[in-house]
Amino acid sequence: MSATAPALKIREPSYINAAYTAKSWLLTTDHKRIGLLYMVAITFFFFVGGLAATVVRLELLTPQGDLVLPETYNKLFTVHGVIMVFFFLIPSIPTTLGNFLVPxxxxxxxxxxPRLNLASWYIFMVGALFAIVALIGGGVDTGWTFYTPYSTGFSNTQVIPMAIGILIAGFSSIFTGLNIIITVHKMRAPGMTWFRLPLFIWSMYATSxxxxxxxxxxxMTLVLIxxxxxxxxxxxxxxxxxxxxxxxxxxxFYSHPAVYIMILPGMAVVSELITCFSRKPIFGYKFIAFSSIAIAVFGFLVWGHHMFVSGQSIYSSLIFSSISFAVAIPSAIKVFNWTATLYKGSISWDTPMLYALGFIGLFTIGGLTGLFLATLPVDVHVTDTYFVVAHFHYIMVGSAVLAYLGGIHFWWPKISGRMYPEWWGKVSAITIFLGFNLTFFPQFIAGYQGMPRRYYAYAPEYQVMNVLSTAGASILAIGYVLPLIYLIWSMREGEVASDNPWGATGLEWQTESPPPTFNFAETPIVTAEPYQYNPDGTFTPQTTLSVRQIKKEVAA
Amino acid sequence: MTELHSTSVGPPVAHHFEDFEQEHEANMLGMWAFLATEVLFFGAVFVAFYIYRSAYADIFKEASRHLYMSIGAINTVVLLTSSLTVALAVHAGEHKARRLMVGLMVATLVLGLAFLGFKAFEYYLDYQEHLVPAFNFAWEGANPAQTQLFFVFYFIMTLVHALHMIIGISVLARMIWQARRGSYDQDSTAVELFGLYWHFVDIVWIFLFPTLYLLRQ
Structure with a gap:
């Protein structure tokens, strides 16, 4: 370990111990506490959405519709989609780890x-309340896409409360993004130039x-609906x-870029994890940084690939198809750079690293099958089949959730001041990876053979794949419940974490675990590039100085 | 909630900023980013409108002729004038001229209310002529469905704009009260931010007026 900066650490109460009342949490403007408020809310929604998915998988165990009514089935997959997309995945990393870590x-x-930050959480909760009202009031059966004219003229379900809920939650998303953009532009410490920013920040910026x-x-679209x-x-x-x-x-136009709202933050986390646990500087820093921006920009120009069979102009389809292929370039740049970072690295197999490696594997499969779907003739063949379902679950669940959990484990010592139990962590990471693949890989096959999505019953020849998928889902469920249990347990019982348990270079590791309310005792001065890891375990932290130290020295 | 601390120069700043300049720049950039969001919000409905405008060109022209161009024109003048007064108020704020600034803010408020008054009167006339979809829409001529579509967009776009006006006026009313007590004497950033917002709402109207009223020939 190289020298850290003692001057940056003056023991004062951590942000958790600063106050204990409920009011001190609900009226906090501390970005770290707001991050935790979000974490509680989205964890709840993750398990609500997961419950709906569980019933869907159970229904699909047999070809006949024998567990729930067809109408109920429609509501279940809608609830699953709406909750997971708008109330878990989109806020997941930006509002929790993003909120906690960006400053x-x-x-x-x-x-x-800070006050807008707190307001965004309350806005999110109001939106969530509308969603819950819509659920209790009978649910929605339109699918998460709300396609017209079914959603506006025919569906007899709670479309309007759900649309209002999503609209309101959207504003919380806007405010979080706005806050991150301005924070990155205007709040950087002295010496923190754009190319010294951790890649987490570049990706969060692109997401924002x-x-x-x-x-x-x-x-506006929901208003019109x-x-x-x-x-x-x-x-x-x-x-x-x-x-x-x-x-x-x-x-x-929104919902395709929204996929990048879900995956870019995952890439943000993985870029931090891979380099730290390989004990090597990240390979191709600028390429990874600009590929995040490129994904954000290209992401706005590919929405038409969701509509290849809708009857849109074939020329539009050709252009949308080509640009969709182009998005693969910055995505592949990231994967290749992560792989090159691993090359000859001094790799350790801690839980966050297992999650990160799982991410790379699943993202590669999800990304490459995306290219199948961007190919016009193939897409016509597999449109509205389980192939599409498997593809986007590899990205949105496989990749995004693995990265989220990897990030939670990596920064857990900083967030809670305690270590999670490493053995259980590894068990959860491996369980989730195996369970996920068993759940969704068979869906590629069933889909390619022609099994359509969104039906409560199916032809008997698809049953083998569906049984495998449901079996995988039960393993996956165990994998998701495990971290919930042991992370909560570790908040009281876990080993007390040191300030920098991973020997990481970022500023967040140079302050205390958990950090004081204002993060640093004194404003740090950034003196080094990020990710200066050496294979022998030593590293150069991004800061060893503070503004006050410099002033003292100048005065002396 | 926000604690203030004083720095060697300039007005007190919130605890998490180093100095006044940083706080000021963050606030200004924040408002610009918010307005970028607003551009996309209005952009969606403008795109939808223009798609139907090109699909049903003649029908939309005919429908547009039933709007009161005179009231729209008067409102354009009213709103442009309010943009002038708010710009002068920002200028007065920067030069620490409190009384002048308050006076110009009041003028902006009055002009904003005048706009809403004219708009409400126009809606009343539209109602009299059975042009309000879902309430009393009745169309004697050809293509009633497509014509109604024009008026659906007319009401959505002008009502969303009016909502922005109402929010702006409410904020302005509170700011006038604050300004009279001298809250912006040291730091008039808030007035500047409001000015940006108000100009944006004005610019939306500058696009709405030709889109809805003038494309009729």
């Missing part, structure tokens, strides 16, 4: 707008750009002069 990593005392620029389009459904006027209704395809354009 610390750049040496700031807080986000640029999408949040700020894409979410408002969804907001609500107006059409409430007042029975034809904005998207062909019978009244409207165009249902326009809805799909507007919806996917």
């Amino acid at each position: 610390i990593m750049i040496g700031a005392r807080d986000m640029a707008f 750009l999408i949040m700020v620029l894409a979410t408002p389009v969804l907001a 609500a107006v059409e459904r409430t007042f029975h006027v034809g904005i998207f209704d062909p019978a009244l002069g409207g165009d249902p395809l326009l809805f799909q354009h507007l919806f996917w």
